[in-house]
Amino acid sequence: MAVKSVIEAVREAMFEEMKRDPNVFIMGEDVGKRGGVFLATRGLIEEFGEERVIDTPLAESSIAGIALGAAMQGRRPIAEIQFADFIWPAVNQIIGEAARVRYGTKGVLHVPMVVRCPYGGGVRGGLFHSQSPEAYFAHTPGLKVVCPSTPYDAKGLLKAAIRDEDPVVFFEHKRTYRLVRGEVPDEEYVLPIGVADIKRAGSDITCISYGLMVHYCLEAAEMLAKEGVNVEVLDLRTVRPLDKEAILESVRKTSRVLIVHEDNRTGGLGAEVAAIIAEEAFGxxxxxxxxxxxxxxxxxxxxxxxxxxxxxxxxxxxxxxRRVASY
Amino acid sequence: MPVKINLPQVGESVTEGIIGKWLKKVGDTVDRYEPLVEVTTDKVNMEFPSPYNGKLTALLVKEGDTVAMGAPIAEMETSEAVAEAQLSAYTPARQERATTPVGRTGVLLKDTRPVGPTGSGVETPVSESAVAVAPSVSAVTSAQMPSSPAPAVEAARGGQRYSPIVRSLAEQHGVDLAQVKGSGLDGRVTREDVARYVEQRAAALAKAPALAAPAGQAAGPDEEAVPLTPIRRIIAENMMKSATQIPQAWSALEVDVTSLVARRESAKDEFLGREGVPLTYLPFVMKAVAESLKENPRVNSTWGGDKVILKKRIHIGIAVATSQGLVVPVIHNTDSMSIAGLAKASNEIIQRARDGKLRLEDVHGGTFTLNNTGVLGSILTQPLINWPQAAILTTEAIVKRVMVLPGDAIAVRSMMYIGLTFDHRILDGADAGAFMNSVKRRLEAISKDTAIY
Incomplete structure (x- = not known):
């Protein structure tokens, strides 16, 4: 197994899927000649040509809209939104249309498309390069929303997203791109969407998170371990659909829960996870x-x-x- | 003054850079914006310009080094005021100032004097305005902290509020939570506290000298040591309390239940068909006992040290033999139920006892105990009181005997002994006799007209 960064894992996932399936193609701002603003698509245009790695105008509504149409015609587009902060013009295409196609056509049509969005802060990016809009999409039935934290998860889940028959919004935390490295198997693998992962087993508190924050939770867990508190870190990996059973199972074990996310507090994923626990594991x-x-x-x-x-x-x-542990 | 030069953040996903060629060397005089060093990253290659005018005094990293963004790479001597550097660095001193509480958020109008052509401006000393920024930051700091569990804390302080898991564990293990020392916030009882208490209680019970074998006594060569089950331990504990703490006396008398037997015979088939549960003698006895307890309230009481505590409610427990051992489920408010109601309630609770499915409330709150030893074929039993109650009544086997009736007629009658063990601190023989006669009178008064419903 080789140690790779998240950005390398993302690039490999797309490369392998484009090799495997000629229907897979990429479109987005600067994804071609410049290899993407984060270099996620570097080298792809050389390998697959400009018909499958398409530079688009700065118009997110058309990136998502064209991808939607192509997906309904049987292609498997990967639409890259350069920064998740820019996704708003594409919301009608994603939430208003793509999420509802299978439902609205009684299953006659479906939309096997992936919308890739670098998101998140901690990168000195300011107002328009730092946001975490996953909760808006996680609210929408008909979408799957994935937020991986490690290279292994990013690669396996992106491949699953590309193969999925329905729209997947794939959030890649840009701070993890080059910061987080980890082992990635040489052989091919795909990870199931909707399955959480225990990144650190513990018995005293369940710490639930996703994306970059998983790594911060792991660091915090190590601090608490020195104080005699054994923290379990549960990485949701997919925020829609949530892996309820994994959440409840961990809470039944520890009886104490801290939920961590970078996104704003009100109406964030933490609120939904808390509600599930309150409803189904109150006792x-x-x-x-x-x-x-x-x-x-x-x-x-x-x-x-x-x-x-x-x-x-x-x-x-x-x-x-500490606050939860000392209660 | 000497200043450190830090590698700047270049590009949003870039976390580190590789130092290329140093374009200046130690001792060089450098102008601001003059290229200082080449930096290569995964994303961009750039020449990093000097942020100050001054003289380069040290290079902290070598060409080819991989350096994290924000790490110091060189030192300079500059005559410039390094206000800029202080602004861009998030120093602890600054953080400290931000959290220093300030009593006000602005400048009072009366403390200002008019400035400017219209006289409407507010002149504020620079140091004041710098401090004035601080309170808004500290205010947000507290707002952003993890939501405080304050309301729950208040509740825990105010009274006995327990978390759901603590409640269910206490119920499961029969723990009186008031006895558990809390280690949580403000002395709250936590899940771990209950678990620890249960463990310690089990250990203490195992060690209790009155219950365990005398110290040093192990099973001999022809003996077998059988470990105590939890229920065996509790029975042992209660029986020890009853035998050692209550001075007990016993009395028995004989009841003619011929008409009760007849009444039950006439009703039992229809009752079973209609209600789905058998009609036994137990509900008849329970009803008679409940009524007799009302008539003799001191029997439904407990010893209070310097007083007798009468129980206003009548909750009769029934001794039930199970595969695990003796349990005494309680039928609450026994006096408010009909014979049919008692038949159903007792059938259900006895079944639950035998299935090991009793709930905590099923065994709590008994004020008097009924022990139907007749099912064992016994004709006289001398039971121990179910501590801390005042008395326990046994009903023995119903047997046909040749009896001499008033007028010296001889007849075959269904006869049953009832026996009462009572707390002699609370009751004398006369009280016990009055109570038993009350039960006897009621049982003998049962006729074919006695209502079942």
Whole structure:
């Protein structure tokens, strides 16, 4: 097994799927000649040509719209939204249309498309390069929403997303792209969408998260281990559909829960996870379900100290864990 | 003044860079914006310009080194005020100031003097305005912290509020939570506290000298040591309490239940068909006992040290033999039920006892115990009181005997002994006799007209 970065894993997943299936193609801003703003598609145009690696105008509604039409005709498009912050013009195509095609046509048509979105902060990106809009999509039936945290998960889940018969919004945390490295098998593999993963087994508190925050939770868990508290870190990996059983099973074991996400607090994924636990594992709780999240402010601030203030980090998560542990 | 030069953040996904060629060397005088060093990253290659005018005093990284964004790479001597550097660095000193509480958020109007051509401006000293930014930051800091479990904390402080898992564990193990020392916030009882308590209780019971074999005594060569089950331990504990703490006396008398037998015979088939449960003698006895307890309230009581505590409610427990051992499920408010109601309630609770499915409330709150030893064929039993109650009544086997009736007639009658063990601190023989006669009178008064429903 080789150690790879998340960006390499993403690139490999697309490369392998394009090799495997001639219906797979990529479109987006700068994905061709420049290899993508994060170089996720570097080398693909040379391998597959400009008919399968398509540079588009700066128009997200048409990127998603053309991908939607092609998918309904049997192609398997990967639409890259350069930054998740730019996805709003494409929301009608994704939520208003793609999510409803199978339902609205009684299964006659379906949309096997992937929308790839680099998202998240902690990169000094300011208001328009840092947002976490996954909750808007996770709210929508008909979509699958994936937020991997490691190279292994990113590759296996992106391949699954490309092969999926229905629309998948695939959020890649841009801070993890080059920061997070991990082993990726040489042989081919695909991971199931909708299955969470215990990244660290523990018995005292369940810490539930996804994306970059999983790594911060793992760091915080190590801090708590030194204080005698054994934290289980559950990586949701997919935020729609949520792996309810994995959530409930862990909570039944520990009775205490901290949910962590970078996205704003109100109406974030943490609220949904907390509601599931309250409804289905209430009898097992020994402490209030608690969240550490980004604050309810309109966007990621540009000022570095303010960005640091916005972002959850291992220290803030450890403080949250201590609070839950001491209840 | 000396300053550190940090590798800047270049590109949003880039976390580190490789140092290329240094374009200046130590001792060189450098102008601001003059290229200092080449930096290569996965995404971009660039020449990093000097942020200051000054003299390069040290290179902290070598060509080819991989350096994290934000890490120091060189030192310079500059005459410039390094305000810029302080602004871009998130230093602890700054953080400290941000969290220093400030009593006000602005400048009071009366403390200002008019400035500018219209006289409407507000002149504020620079140091004041710098501090004035701080409170808004500290206010947001507290707002953004993980939501405090404050309301629940209040509840825990105010009274006995327990979390769902603590409640269910307590129920499962029969733990009185008031006895458990809490280690959580404000002394809250946690899941771990209950688990620890149950463990310690089991250990203490195993060690209790009155219950365990005398110290040092192990099973001999022709003996077998059978470990105690939890229920055996509890029975042992309760029986020890009853035998050692209550001075017990016993009395028995004989009841002619011929008409009761006849009444039951006449009703039982129809009752079974209609209700699905058998009609036994038990509900008749329970009803008679409940009524007699009302008539003799001291029998339905407990010893209170310097007083007798009368129980206003009548909750009769029934001793049931199960494969696990003796249990005493309770039929609450026994006096409010008809014979049919008692038949159904007792049938259900006895079944649950035998299936090992009793709930905590099923065995709690008994005020008097009924022990139907007749099913064992016994004709006289001297039971121990179910501590801390005042008395326990046995009903023995119903047997046909030749009896001499008033007027010296001889007849075959269905006869049954009832026996009462009672707390002699609370009751004397006369009280016990009055109570038993009350039961006897009621049982003997049962006729073919006695209502089942």
């Amino acid at each position: 097992h709780l020994d402490a209030p379900i608690t969240r550490v999240t980004g604050p309810d402010v309109p966007a990621m601030p540009f000022s570095p100290p303010l960005e640091d203030f916005f972002m959850p980090n291992p220290e803030k998560i450890a403080a949250g864990l």
